[in-house]
Amino acid sequence: MPELRRDPVTGRWVIISVERARRPNDFVRIPVAGPTNRFCPFCAGHESKTPPEILAFRPDGGPANSPNWSLRVVPNKFPALRVEGNLDRVGDGLYDKMNGVGAHEVIIESPKHDLFLSDCSEKAVEELFWAFRDRIRDLKRDSRMRYIVCFKNHGEMGGATLEHTHSQIIGLPIVPKRVQEEIDGARRYFDFRERCIWCDMVRQEIETGARMILETDHFIAASPYAPRFPFETWVIPRQHSSHFEDSSPQLIHNLAWVMRTLLRRIDKVLERPSFNFVIHTAPVHDGPMEHFHWHIEVIPRLTKIAGFEWCTGFYINPTPPEEAAKFLRDAGMV
Ligand SMILES: [Zn+2]
Ligand SMILES: [Zn+2]
Ligand SMILES: [Zn+2]
Numbered sequence: 001m002p003e004l005r006r007d008p009v010t011g012r013w014v015i016i017s018v019e020r021a022r023r024p025n026d027f028v029r030i031p032v033a034g035p036t037n038r039f040c041p042f043c044a045g046h047e048s049k050t051p052p053e054i055l056a057f058r059p060d061g062g063p064a065n066s067p068n069w070s071l072r073v074v075p076n077k078f079p080a081l082r083v084e085g086n087l088d089r090v091g092d093g094l095y096d097k098m099n100g101v102g103a104h105e106v107i108i109e110s111p112k113h114d115l116f117l118s119d120c121s122e123k124a125v126e127e128l129f130w131a132f133r134d135r136i137r138d139l140k141r142d143s144r145m146r147y148i149v150c151f152k153n154h155g156e157m158g159g160a161t162l163e164h165t166h167s168q169i170i171g172l173p174i175v176p177k178r179v180q181e182e183i184d185g186a187r188r189y190f191d192f193r194e195r196c197i198w199c200d201m202v203r204q205e206i207e208t209g210a211r212m213i214l215e216t217d218h219f220i221a222a223s224p225y226a227p228r229f230p231f232e233t234w235v236i237p238r239q240h241s242s243h244f245e246d247s248s249p250q251l252i253h254n255l256a257w258v259m260r261t262l263l264r265r266i267d268k269v270l271e272r273p274s275f276n277f278v279i280h281t282a283p284v285h286d287g288p289m290e291h292f293h294w295h296i297e298v299i300p301r302l303t304k305i306a307g308f309e310w311c312t313g314f315y316i317n318p319t320p321p322e323e324a325a326k327f328l329r330d331a332g333m334v
Pocket of ligand 2: 196197198239240293
């Protein structure tokens with residue numbers, strides 16, 4: 001019998017195929033292709049082909065927009081939203097609109113074209129999370145920005161349009177619905193139990209172990225109880241904190257190890273698939289929240305969203321999270 005499972009934060013239901021569970025080999029796996037020779041504006045030496053940089057790490061120093069960087073942040077050349085101007089919220093009868101004000105930045109994670117993030121050094125992965133932290137701290141000074149989305153699209157199925165390894169940051173003048181749903185759900189849980197749902201989740205997952213993938217002093221990586229997608233994984237700090245940008249250097253250092261290890265295991269088990277990850281953190285202008293707990297959601301792209309999902313908001317997941325976790329746990333150190 002398939003199982004209906006409810007996500008305790010959002011209340012979203014998913015259908016999990018328990019009997020004919022799809023194992024890694026059952027998916028039509030499309031590994032992300034290796035590099036092509038096409039001209040790439042993100043490669044070292046092509047600094048003039050991107051808009052001027054916003055932030056860069058140059059271990060040996062050097063002027064802005066020169067080579068010898070290990071990571072660069074540049075404005076997106078084709079931004080979804082623009083930094084200039086006022087919001088000008090207006091109604092159009094029963095409809096609402098405002099100007100497309102926001103920020104859209106690209107983090108170039110490595111000067112080398114032929115590396116995936118999982119191939120990069122732990123230091124490089126750490127720099128990526130430092131860049132997310134620095135950029136949130138800077139962007140939140142702009143009072144128009146209500147929420148900063150930090151995410152990565154990798155591979156064609158993951159929606160990446162450039163193959164050179166990169167992540168993105170979008171500053172939004174509104175709090176996105178998905179995040180608000182999590183905040184509201186967590187608030188309801190907190191009002192009832194006076195505890196944070198993610199803190200409870202961390203405790204229970206450590207105790208039962210069935211969905212645990214890896215565990216450090218600072219984080220757990222586990223399959224959620226009601227995942228929307230096969231091999232969906234959540235990385236959750238063990239200590240309560242609502243805002244990612246408040247993370248200490250030790251936390252960022254450990255997060256880099258956790259994320260790199262997880263991505264390498266996903267590469268091993270699922271043959272270097274396309275994936276997305278997103279940092280779910282609290283809205284930047286809200287103070288510390290007792291009920292919301294930042295985390296990262298990682299989703300390997302193995303299946304496509306079909307009509308049923310569009311129609312219902314329900315997801316059908318062909319791989320039980322307990323099995324997915326076992327595969328990723330057994331992939332061991334890589
Ligand atoms: Zn490149
Ligand atoms: Zn918590
Ligand atoms: Zn989330």
